[in-house]
Amino acid sequence: MAKKQKIKKKTSKKQAKKPFKNNATKGNKSRAISIASVNQNKKMINSKKLLSLKEAEKYVYEAGGENGLKIFKYLIEKDVVEESQLARKLGVEKINTIRKDLYKLFSKGLVSYIRKKRGKKAWYTYYWFANSDILISALKQEYQDEIEQIKKAVDLNKVEEYYTCPVCNRVYDARTALENDFKCSNCGNILTHIDTEKVLETKLERIKELEKKITFLDSFVRKA
Numbered sequence: 001m002a003k004k005q006k007i008k009k010k011t012s013k014k015q016a017k018k019p020f021k022n023n024a025t026k027g028n029k030s031r032a033i034s035i036a037s038v039n040q041n042k043k044m045i046n047s048k049k050l051l052s053l054k055e056a057e058k059y060v061y062e063a064g065g066e067n068g069l070k071i072f073k074y075l076i077e078k079d080v081v082e083e084s085q086l087a088r089k090l091g092v093e094k095i096n097t098i099r100k101d102l103y104k105l106f107s108k109g110l111v112s113y114i115r116k117k118r119g120k121k122a123w124y125t126y127y128w129f130a131n132s133d134i135l136i137s138a139l140k141q142e143y144q145d146e147i148e149q150i151k152k153a154v155d156l157n158k159v160e161e162y163y164t165c166p167v168c169n170r171v172y173d174a175r176t177a178l179e180n181d182f183k184c185s186n187c188g189n190i191l192t193h194i195d196t197e198k199v200l201e202t203k204l205e206r207i208k209e210l211e212k213k214i215t216f217l218d219s220f221v222r223k224a
């Protein structure tokens, strides 16, 4: 146990300076079990279809940039890929370059790795895979947050009278507007009536749309 930890430390120190020795292109029996289980889990989600969703692509792009998105797409396509092989396939020369992009995705939970020790040396080989389930829950959370925000911002059961200044966009409730003689207290312009019903309608429509998106995301997860 102690020995193992020692190796671990050594490896992570080396990580920054020196790429891991790559000898993983040949078969490795010991990786078969865990990678198989990853693959099994992947089958539960229709990941390729998920990435056809603009918002999904945008989320990955924002997390890992253009390279991150490329990596993520490739991992979705191939399931589990050894690190240096991933770099080669994507035309990245330095392993540290691809590792930087992988860590961006990793910090958002979008990818994970399985680490395998090779031979007697302290080298580890990294096998990366995409976490579509994390992407789905992150998007669902975004939609859910927006729904909560809308609900908090407007009382959907109540239609109130509002007025706005067409020049500085300040909003006044009906009483204040009346007190100000329907003039903006900031710039003196005549206030205009806001069609609150229409605003509410738009908000309700947006909520419905977001709820649909959540249901749609759920449809990517296959029932066991």
Ligand SMILES: [Zn+2]
Residues within 6 Å of the ligand: 165, 166, 167, 168, 169, 170, 184, 185, 186, 187, 188, 189
């Ligand atoms: Zn004004």
